[in-house]
Structures are given as structure tokens and as C-alpha cells.
Amino acid sequence: MLFVPWQRLADWTCNTCGLCCKAYSVVINFQEWINIIKNYGVETTASSLNKFYLKRKSDGSCIFLYKFYNMHLCGLQHMKPAACKLWPFKILTNPKYGNAKESRYPFGGKTLYIYADSTCTGLTYGRPTWEFANHTLREFIEIAIGIRGEQNKSTANMSFNQNFASTRTFL
Ligand code: SF4
Numbered sequence: 494m495l496f497v498p499w500q501r502l503a504d505w506t507c508n509t510c511g512l513c514c515k516a517y518s519v520v521i522n523f524q525e526w527i528n529i530i531k532n533y534g535v536e537t538t539a540s541s542l543n544k545f546y547l548k549r550k551s552d553g554s555c556i557f558l559y560k561f562y563n564m565h566l567c568g569l570q571h572m573k574p575a576a577c578k579l580w581p582f583k584i585l586t587n588p589k590y591g592n593a594k595e596s597r598y599p600f601g602g603k604t605l606y607i608y609a610d611s612t613c614t615g616l617t618y619g620r621p622t623w624e625f626a627n628h629t630l631r632e633f634i635e636i637a638i639g640i641r642g643e644q645n646k647s648t649a650n651m652s653f654n655q656n657f658a659s660t661r662t663f664l
């Protein structure tokens with residue numbers, strides 16, 4: 494997988510392709526694990542020596558992923574793990590994936606480094622739009638540092654697709 498510095502992206506929009514819910518195991522923290530097993534049962538999760546995960550179906554997809562018409566939707570909306578909320582972005586305090594200049598993002602007097610996983614099909618390459626740079630990424634940062642839980646810009650907007658009000662509120 495390749496990580497793209499945010500300054501090479503014009504925008505990002507989730508198109509509900511579902512790829513990220515099929516291709517990866519989702520690591521959840523202890524509190525997320527507790528919440529999920531209380532509500533959905535321990536069988537919806539898996540664990541290794543030191544990590545908890547969401548269970549995957551036999552085709553590799555997340556146990557909470559379901560299909561509705563041509564959209565892949567999330568059935569774990571009200572307790573979606575932070576890892577899912579932050580995908581496809583990596584928000585770091587050091588330029589771990591290189592291109593420090595293009596990944597730099599000043600925030601609250603500090604410097605963060607933001608990259609996107611290039612396998613996401615919702616990336617648009619080019620010069621960042623104002624909205625992407627100032628609203629979308631800010632929301633991802635606020636979720637990453639724990640001062641925001643609600644998703645608005647960081648989730649799919651279904652108005653482009655069959656007039657659904659919003660999703661990735663579904664995914
Ligand atoms: S975040 Fe990207 S890969 Fe995941 S469903 Fe949306 S567009 Fe597809």
C-alpha cells in the first residue's frame with residue numbers, strides 16, 4: 494500500500510464502494526470491544542495475543558458490512574470504531590511515510606503529518622480544495638485527537654446516490 498501526502502489530493506469523498514471494509518482487519522481498542530460485545534455479542538469480535546478485532550465473514554468482509562442496492566453500508570453506525578472513522582487517513586506527529594513538506598498540516602500550534610491510503614477509491618488527486626483542506630481534514634484530525642465523535646465531512650454523503658440523506662453515516 495502507498496501513502497499519499499494530503500497536499501497531492503484535491504478531495505476525498507466516500508463512494509460506499511466497501512473496499513476498506515473487505516480488505517482489512519479492523520483493530521478495536523478495549524473500550525470499543527466492551528461496547529461491541531455488550532451490544533452485539535462476543536462472537537462479532539476476534540482477538541489475538543494483544544489485540545481485538547472485528548470479526549470477518551468468510552469472504553473477508555467485516556461482519557457489520559451489508560449491501561443495500563449498490564452501496565456497501567455499515568451496520569455499526571452508533572459505535573463505529575475510531576479506525577473506521579479515520580480511514581483512509583493517517584494523522585501522525587512525524588512524517589513516517591516521507592514527503593514531509595507535502596504531508597505537513599499545521600494544527601493548534603503544532604505540526605501534524607497527514608497521508609491517505611492510496612487504495613481508497615474515493616481519493617481525487619490534484620490541488621487541495623479549500624473545503625478539503627480546511628473542513629474535511631480538520632474533522633479527521635478532531636476525531637483522531639479525540640475532541641470529536643460525530644461524523645459529517647468524514648463520512649459518505651449519499652445525496653449523490655439515490656437521494657439518501659447521508660451515509661458513511663452509513664459507512
Ligand atoms: S472510504 Fe474509500 S475504500 Fe472505503 S468505502 Fe469509502 S471510498 Fe470505498
Ligand code: SF4
Binds near residue numbers: 547559567573
Ligand atoms: S465501517 Fe462499519 S462495516 Fe466497515 S469495517 Fe468499520 S465497522 Fe465494519
